[in-house]
Amino acid sequence: MMTARRRWLVAMAALAIGLAAGAARAAAGPKEIPLTIEGHRFTPAEITVAAGAPVVLVISNKDKAAEEFESRDLRIEKIVPAGKTVRVRIPALKKGAYAFFGDFHPKTAQGRIVAE
Amino acid sequence: MLPTFVIVLREAFEAALLLGIVYTYLQKIGRPQHYRYVTAGAVLGVLASIATGVVVSYLSGPLLDLGPDLVTAGILFLSVAVLTWMLVWMRQHARAIKGDVQRRIDEAESRSQLWVIATVAFVGVFREGAETVLFVWGLLAQAAAGAGWASLIGGVLGVAVAAVVALAIFNGSKAVSLPTFFSVTSVLLLLLAAGLFSAGVGRFQGLGLLPLTGELWDTSWLLDEGSFVGTLLHGLAGYRSRPTSLEFGAWSLYLLVAGALLFGSRPTRRSSPRSGIAREATPSNVHLPS
Numbered sequence: 001m002m003t004a005r006r007r008w009l010v011a012m013a014a015l016a017i018g019l020a021a022g023a024a025r026a027a028a029g030p031k032e033i034p035l036t037i038e039g040h041r042f043t044p045a046e047i048t049v050a051a052g053a054p055v056v057l058v059i060s061n062k063d064k065a066a067e068e069f070e071s072r073d074l075r076i077e078k079i080v081p082a083g084k085t086v087r088v089r090i091p092a093l094k095k096g097a098y099a100f101f102g103d104f105h106p107k108t109a110q111g112r113i114v115a116e
Numbered sequence: 117m118l119p120t121f122v123i124v125l126r127e128a129f130e131a132a133l134l135l136g137i138v139y140t141y142l143q144k145i146g147r148p149q150h151y152r153y154v155t156a157g158a159v160l161g162v163l164a165s166i167a168t169g170v171v172v173s174y175l176s177g178p179l180l181d182l183g184p185d186l187v188t189a190g191i192l193f194l195s196v197a198v199l200t201w202m203l204v205w206m207r208q209h210a211r212a213i214k215g216d217v218q219r220r221i222d223e224a225e226s227r228s229q230l231w232v233i234a235t236v237a238f239v240g241v242f243r244e245g246a247e248t249v250l251f252v253w254g255l256l257a258q259a260a261a262g263a264g265w266a267s268l269i270g271g272v273l274g275v276a277v278a279a280v281v282a283l284a285i286f287n288g289s290k291a292v293s294l295p296t297f298f299s300v301t302s303v304l305l306l307l308l309a310a311g312l313f314s315a316g317v318g319r320f321q322g323l324g325l326l327p328l329t330g331e332l333w334d335t336s337w338l339l340d341e342g343s344f345v346g347t348l349l350h351g352l353a354g355y356r357s358r359p360t361s362l363e364f365g366a367w368s369l370y371l372l373v374a375g376a377l378l379f380g381s382r383p384t385r386r387s388s389p390r391s392g393i394a395r396e397a398t399p400s401n402v403h404l405p406s
Contacts, residue, residue: 075360079247082257091324104250104251
């Protein structure tokens, strides 16, 4: 039992490292799109991207409070600390609209990505 | 006040549920002296959450871009692992206890398992902890600037209500019989772990490490994931109003495999309680994972 668990843990660790390396590699390249959080709102609230091509959202939080960029459609949750800039990779999307919001201020911080 | 209350309660709910279950579990198997392992795990979870919240605020560049995601995904899969471990352990205890064997189980042998309990408490608190810390921190900053005291009170109330939930589980299940407690919590933990597993897979999809497969169905008209009940159900059982096929596949696969592991090999001797006691009372027949 012990050895099986160890082997499993080692496999999981190897997987995590592989995935980390893959993610690091993938972080370079795609087009960058700025997105600003100010007054608990996103600007621009609507972002148009080309379908089928990954992009990188460069999210700057100008507020004094942390925000969480979240998209249920895209399975992304990303903390953007106060005054910080975070880069979020958006995978290649099919045509359509993908909503996102600020999980800490969901009433005001809303937007969507439109892939065409 | 209400929105912050809901956000904090949502983040703290899972932790409260898990803490309630593990404390009750120890109480049920007659090991209240081990509460401190749970408490230690939970306290470590709080400290780690605060530390992470602080560290994240000072990170920048690629570390901030990628670091939190990897920690989150790692914690998700660690949670699945320890919850599965605890399920297996509880199942074995449930069998043993029927024969009143728990007094014979060697203390040292069971102590080697207590790190699992401590880790369950730790991941339960830490999983959403750093997020909650950053959120409450933001509320504090706003309150300090002269606005948003109501929001801060809402956040504190959220934590308080979560704590009441944990206490309610603990007190409420005292009267519940042992087999019922084990059955109910097994199902709860199984669903919780399945949900976490599929959430981990979803995270990988969001990170682009797994392809973003098409959505299987859309039940947002019935129960939106963003609604209060929807988020609770998402936290409890991995409910998605628009699941991707990979998420649903992961969820079903976990339930199938873990469910078969736990309930599939139900011993036939159950049908005869007397002989069951005799057999199960043999210490060599008690297989604690080691």
